[in-house]
Amino acid sequence: MSFYDEVGGAETFERLVHAFYQGVATDPALRALYPEEDLAPAERRLRMFLEQYFGGPHTYSEERGHPRLRMRHVHFPVTLDMRDRWMRHMLAAMETLDLPEANAEAMREYFMRAAHMLVNTDDATSATGGAPSTGGAPSSSPVTPGGRPTL
Ligand code: HEM
Numbered sequence: 598m599s600f601y602d603e604v605g606g607a608e609t610f611e612r613l614v615h616a617f618y619q620g621v622a623t624d625p626a627l628r629a630l631y632p633e634e635d636l637a638p639a640e641r642r643l644r645m646f647l648e649q650y651f652g653g654p655h656t657y658s659e660e661r662g663h664p665r666l667r668m669r670h671v672h673f674p675v676t677l678d679m680r681d682r683w684m685r686h687m688l689a690a691m692e693t694l695d696l697p698e699a700n701a702e703a704m705r706e707y708f709m710r711a712a713h714m715l716v717n718t719d720d721a722t723s724a725t726g727g728a729p730s731t732g733g734a735p736s737s738s739p740v741t742p743g744g745r746p747t748l
Pocket residue numbers: 630631632633638639640642643646661666669670673674675676679680683684707708709711712715
């Protein structure tokens with residue numbers, strides 16, 4: 598049985614991603630990064646991606662091609678602050694599901710690793726209006742200019 602089936606298949610991912618975007622909608626700083634006025638298409642893309650990643654249908658790649666997530670995020674200034682906001686809404690969304698602890702733990706670990714991998718902009722750069730860096734490595738210094746340790 599795939600991880601996807603273990604956690605309840607399509608219905609679980611639908612609920613998770615829907616709850617997540619409800620959270621995003623209440624977070625003006627994070628919401629501002631989403632280009633579309635309607636969050637429904639973004640919700641669908643994230644849902645399809647996660648279903649595929651966790652062993653469900655491959656609709657995401659059939660429609661969107663290779664995920665290449667880091668590349669798909671270079672247009673959005675993903676700072677440590679935005680990563681934390683994103684994670685907070687995802688963890689809250691996970692709380693609305695009643696997942697077995699081992700599955701919940703595996704999902705949390707994936708989200709933390711992936712969200713951190715997508716950081717592409719220093720908080721300080723973003724605050725002064727800079728564009729996201731398109732360089733290869735995520736923010737490499739162990740401590741940000743604001744003194745907050747990275748993950
Ligand atoms: C586990 C971490 C994450 C995953 C798996 C993920 C996944 C995705 C996926 C699959 C898309 C749609 C890509 C496409 O097909 O065009 C997307 C879009 C997007 N992501 Fe993320 N993301 C993550 C973290 C973040 C974080 C930390 C931010 C913080 C700002 C973020 C901001 C966005 C924005 C603004 C979009 C554009 C919305 C859209 O039009 O689809 N993501 N993300």
